[in-house]
Amino acid sequence: MSVIAPNFKLSEFIKSILDVGFWTLLIFVLIGLPLVFIVLFVIEMPVINGEILTPFLALTWLADPSRILPIVKAFMTTDLFRIAAFPGFGFAALIAASTIFVERKMMAKLQLRVGPFYCGKLEGILQLMGDGLKLISKEIIIPAKADKPIFWAAPVLFVGTAAAFVALIPVAPGWVVADVDVGLLAVFAVIGFFPIITILSAWAANSKFPFIGGIRALFQMVSFEIPLILSFLGVVIVTGTLNLSEIAASQSSFPWIVFFPIGAIIFFITMLAELERIPFDLPEAESEIVAGWLTELSGMLYGLVQFGTYLKLYAFAGLFVVIFLGGWNGPMIVPPFPAEIITEGIQMGPVTAQFPGLPVFTQEMLNGTIWFVIKTVGVIFFIILPRGVFPRIRVDMLLDLGWTKLIGLAFVNIFIALGLLYAGILGPGGLF
Amino acid sequence: MSTPILPPGLAIQKADERIMTLNVGPQHPGSGHMRIIVQIDGDYIVACDPDPGYVHRGEEKMAEYRNYVLNVPHLERPVIHDSCNVLYPYVLGVEELLGLEVTERAKYIRVIAAELNRCVYTMYWLAIYGIFLGHSTMFMWPAGDRELLIDLLEKMTGARVTHSYFIPGGIRNDLPANFEDVCLRQVNYFEKRIKEYADVFYENPILISRTEKTGVLTRENAIRLGTTGSVLRASGVDYDVRKKEPYDVYDELDFETNVMKSGDSYARSRIPWLDMMESCRIIRDALQKMPKSGSVRVKLKPNPKGGFDSVYKRVESGRGALGCYIVSDKKPEPYRVKLSVPSFRNLIALPHLLIGEKLGNMPSTYWSLNYWPVEADR
Numbered sequence: 001m002s003v004i005a006p007n008f009k010l011s012e013f014i015k016s017i018l019d020v021g022f023w024t025l026l027i028f029v030l031i032g033l034p035l036v037f038i039v040l041f042v043i044e045m046p047v048i049n050g051e052i053l054t055p056f057l058a059l060t061w062l063a064d065p066s067r068i069l070p071i072v073k074a075f076m077t078t079d080l081f082r083i084a085a086f087p088g089f090g091f092a093a094l095i096a097a098s099t100i101f102v103e104r105k106m107m108a109k110l111q112l113r114v115g116p117f118y119c120g121k122l123e124g125i126l127q128l129m130g131d132g133l134k135l136i137s138k139e140i141i142i143p144a145k146a147d148k149p150i151f152w153a154a155p156v157l158f159v160g161t162a163a164a165f166v167a168l169i170p171v172a173p174g175w176v177v178a179d180v181d182v183g184l185l186a187v188f189a190v191i192g193f194f195p196i197i198t199i200l201s202a203w204a205a206n207s208k209f210p211f212i213g214g215i216r217a218l219f220q221m222v223s224f225e226i227p228l229i230l231s232f233l234g235v236v237i238v239t240g241t242l243n244l245s246e247i248a249a250s251q252s253s254f255p256w257i258v259f260f261p262i263g264a265i266i267f268f269i270t271m272l273a274e275l276e277r278i279p280f281d282l283p284e285a286e287s288e289i290v291a292g293w294l295t296e297l298s299g300m301l302y303g304l305v306q307f308g309t310y311l312k313l314y315a316f317a318g319l320f321v322v323i324f325l326g327g328w329n330g331p332m333i334v335p336p337f338p339a340e341i342i343t344e345g346i347q348m349g350p351v352t353a354q355f356p357g358l359p360v361f362t363q364e365m366l367n368g369t370i371w372f373v374i375k376t377v378g379v380i381f382f383i384i385l386p387r388g389v390f391p392r393i394r395v396d397m398l399l400d401l402g403w404t405k406l407i408g409l410a411f412v413n414i415f416i417a418l419g420l421l422y423a424g425i426l427g428p429g430g431l432f
Numbered sequence: 433m434s435t436p437i438l439p440p441g442l443a444i445q446k447a448d449e450r451i452m453t454l455n456v457g458p459q460h461p462g463s464g465h466m467r468i469i470v471q472i473d474g475d476y477i478v479a480c481d482p483d484p485g486y487v488h489r490g491e492e493k494m495a496e497y498r499n500y501v502l503n504v505p506h507l508e509r510p511v512i513h514d515s516c517n518v519l520y521p522y523v524l525g526v527e528e529l530l531g532l533e534v535t536e537r538a539k540y541i542r543v544i545a546a547e548l549n550r551c552v553y554t555m556y557w558l559a560i561y562g563i564f565l566g567h568s569t570m571f572m573w574p575a576g577d578r579e580l581l582i583d584l585l586e587k588m589t590g591a592r593v594t595h596s597y598f599i600p601g602g603i604r605n606d607l608p609a610n611f612e613d614v615c616l617r618q619v620n621y622f623e624k625r626i627k628e629y630a631d632v633f634y635e636n637p638i639l640i641s642r643t644e645k646t647g648v649l650t651r652e653n654a655i656r657l658g659t660t661g662s663v664l665r666a667s668g669v670d671y672d673v674r675k676k677e678p679y680d681v682y683d684e685l686d687f688e689t690n691v692m693k694s695g696d697s698y699a700r701s702r703i704p705w706l707d708m709m710e711s712c713r714i715i716r717d718a719l720q721k722m723p724k725s726g727s728v729r730v731k732l733k734p735n736p737k738g739g740f741d742s743v744y745k746r747v748e749s750g751r752g753a754l755g756c757y758i759v760s761d762k763k764p765e766p767y768r769v770k771l772s773v774p775s776f777r778n779l780i781a782l783p784h785l786l787i788g789e790k791l792g793n794m795p796s797t798y799w800s801l802n803y804w805p806v807e808a809d810r
Contacts, residue, residue: 111572208454212791278566279638287462287564287795389632391639392566394792395475 213292248327328368661752
């Protein structure tokens, strides 16, 4: 006899509800509350109305809603928020996820297809979620002779390194996770990890196709890092700083691409190569070496590498915007926050509500973020576009391009910068 | 103790540690239903051994157990995208054996169907050539534009790929009403579309720099190795069965053959594309010259028998000269049917082209030979 559905019993139902309630309460009290207190303990407590905010005081927002905004603002100044949400991982992940969707739709339109269509009511907008669920639920198969710890660690390290790269990108004035004075050098330190992780993963898989793909990735990344460094030395010479926030701030009147178009072009080409995108997707050339260094990765390990790749794509696009396109600078398009809401409050019928702590974000920050996102999305569009137009190039052509043409052009760019500096047009004491 | 004899490619290479053996296929995105055993030294290919035979179906043996008409549906299976051209030599041979006279209208319709089918095959081939070079747009565009001609063939024959349209004594059924106008319109649009491929693919600087001067097959080697079709014409030999030994009504139609001198991967990929434009020209010409009405098939006796005789016929298929040798011994079934396929002839050139090339040139060189694994295995 097959049981399709057990008979409904009210007592069983009530018992199950009580069970769930009991366990929820127990877990909340034993784990949830201590966790909240630990988090609140780590965060530096702000001073509100002359008293230090304690966790107990923080809970009083249940009784006094006007305390919410100061607490939220205090939370936003913490490192935890910057790393996890904005402008760190959460923000980058959001842009990376939308990049994947936009790329699939755009390629589909270019190739006279429909693209993702059925998942989600609107043009397959939930496709990415479905793909993620599929990847998570898939079995992870590891080759029998693989070096298991390294094989597991490589995708995680890949995402970690990409996230470290994201942390260096300033999004708005003052809004950057790691505002270091040697920002550009730190970028290179981070980029230098990618070939190591790639070759570790390829070697650990103990298979022929990943090995060839890993060697190709190593060639490509190492030989394109040099033109990448040289391409923005021009900007560094003129601005005299390696700090990315200062480089962005120095472009308040015009972006550096006006004076260094050659550098920008070199940077863009090397960026495509570092990101392994068509026409430089040799490490993943599927008709030659199956999927290159990703061949043996399965399930969420593959998903992690893909996610890391798109994080890296966002970070590179952001770096291009910061160095050459003026970062957050742009005409003020955000209206100022209405002053009477701060002074008088909002009229809601007979009641006048006061919200201490408004405005949450400053006008400059909102404006800067909007311009940064607009420019970054534009750059990402141009990174995606070659995929629909170009075939893949060959290893010898790639190395020839990197070592002879791009490095030569990069030196031309440096001499242009030196010329502008010594002619007194740019730099300290210059015309601009 | 004797060492076990391993199949080629699975043997461990101890002689030289620098050499790595790669099995490209049969489960590899860069091979068809076949295996290419490639030995590489760094990025250079030092030895190459194509290993076909994974999809052998015994079509020739099957043909000895069925009568001349029942052989039609299964003999077209080796290349389902080019099914009319695969059947063509068989049908021509059977007609000669049985002494059947085909009407003029049927001959013209056969030519139209064969040329449409050649384009359908070539578009599929071109799509895979695109994706082998990492050009995903060139995969999607031909796959989509191919539908135009598949729709036409569906109107003609009732099936999208395996048409079974040519039968001994003519064709299976007449054209539907108003077919000429629809065909002309679709073919004109199709020609306009394939001319656009020049911008995105054939004139693309990266494609040209990747495929030019790679896998060069000289004129002498092309003749010596016995290659046919687009491979032969790309090496500078002006040979086309439609011109040299015209069958049906090809001698009355106005078209040219395309020849390129260089013999490299690029020329081999460009010739089929130029041939498609000639096919459009043939179709337009045939539609104009075709008798507007008349019978399209000769009535056959049940179980027709030939005499003690043999016949060899060949046609120009999408890949090259495709021959069919039929021996009859006064029985309803043929004594022997032998297909001489162009794919296998072109594959012979592969080891000669790949040695000394870079690994990155392998997919483009392999697929530019216009090779269809299922046809080679039969």
